Amino acid sequence: xxxxxxxxxxxxxxxxxxxxxxxxxxxxxxxxxxxxxxxxxxxxxxxxxxxxxxxxxxxxxxxxxxxxxxxxxxxxxxxxxxxxxxxxxxxxxxxxxxxxxxxx
Amino acid sequence: xxxxxxxxxxxxxxxxxxxxxxxxxxxxxxxxxxxxxxxxxxxxxxxxxxxxxxxxxxxxxxxxxxxxxxxxxxxxxxxxxxxxxxxxxxxxxxxxxxxxxxxx
Numbered sequence: 091x092x093x094x095x096x097x098x099x100x101x102x103x104x105x106x107x108x109x110x111x112x113x114x115x116x117x118x119x120x121x122x123x124x125x126x127x128x129x130x131x132x133x134x135x136x137x138x139x140x141x142x143x144x145x146x147x148x149x150x151x152x153x154x155x156x157x158x159x160x161x162x163x164x165x166x167x168x169x170x171x172x173x174x175x176x177x178x179x180x181x182x183x184x185x186x187x188x189x190x191x192x193x194x
Numbered sequence: 195x196x197x198x199x200x201x202x203x204x205x206x207x208x209x210x211x212x213x214x215x216x217x218x219x220x221x222x223x224x225x226x227x228x229x230x231x232x233x234x235x236x237x238x239x240x241x242x243x244x245x246x247x248x249x250x251x252x253x254x255x256x257x258x259x260x261x262x263x264x265x266x267x268x269x270x271x272x273x274x275x276x277x278x279x280x281x282x283x284x285x286x287x288x289x290x291x292x293x294x295x296x297x298x
Contacts, residue, residue, distance in 0.1 A: 091258060091272065091273070091275075091278055093256070093271070093272050093273075094270070094271045096269040096271065111273070112244075112246065112273045114244055116243050116244040116295040117221065117246070117295040119246060119271065119273070139220055140221065142223060142293065144248060146248070146268075147269065152197070154195060164250070167198045167200060167215055167223065167291065168197050169195065169196055169216045170195040187248060189221070189293050191293075191295040191296075192220065
């Protein structure tokens with residue numbers, strides 16, 4: 091059992107700052123911390139599995155294929171196949187938690 | 195790809211209100227919404243796998259074996275084996291996201 095406080099993690103200066111929260115055979119959990127204007131560009135991996143993206147703090151957009159966007163506000167959860175194009179952009183400073191199962 | 199806004203989910207009246215966010219062969223995601231004073235009592239399941247508990251809003255405590263407690267504030271993430279005793283209690287109204295892999 092272990093415990094992490096995401097607000098202790100640093101924000102990115104020039105690029106999103108990724109902090110590995112947990113990695114096991116069951117899932118990988120990564121905290122992305124973005125300053126306003128930063129983004130994790132749309133990408134995908136041609137492998138089995140799914141991911142969730144939970145917005146902990148701030149506002150921005152989830153990014154998908156063909157320039158699709160969805161609002162990404164604190165309390166929003168996006169679930170996608172790992173093989174589907176996905177990304178996110180910060181409009182304010184934003185903290186996001188990504189969970190990937192199985193881990194990649 | 196699907197998208198949920200946890201703040202749209204109802205709070206529990208007499209007991210924590212659970213909303214299934216996602217269920218797949220990869221993971222199950224459940225949103226627990228607790229009014230101040232409510233709790234998900236300590237429990238465990240004798241199976242393989244792990245879970246994460248992320249506090250989206252509010253304050254309370256993570257509960258463990260032998261009456262152990264850890265602070266549970268917005269932005270806190272607890273990771274435990276499913277076989278380890280775990281629970282949580284709300285001190286203010288609290289929204290929590292639980293991810294279980296593999297799903298049970």
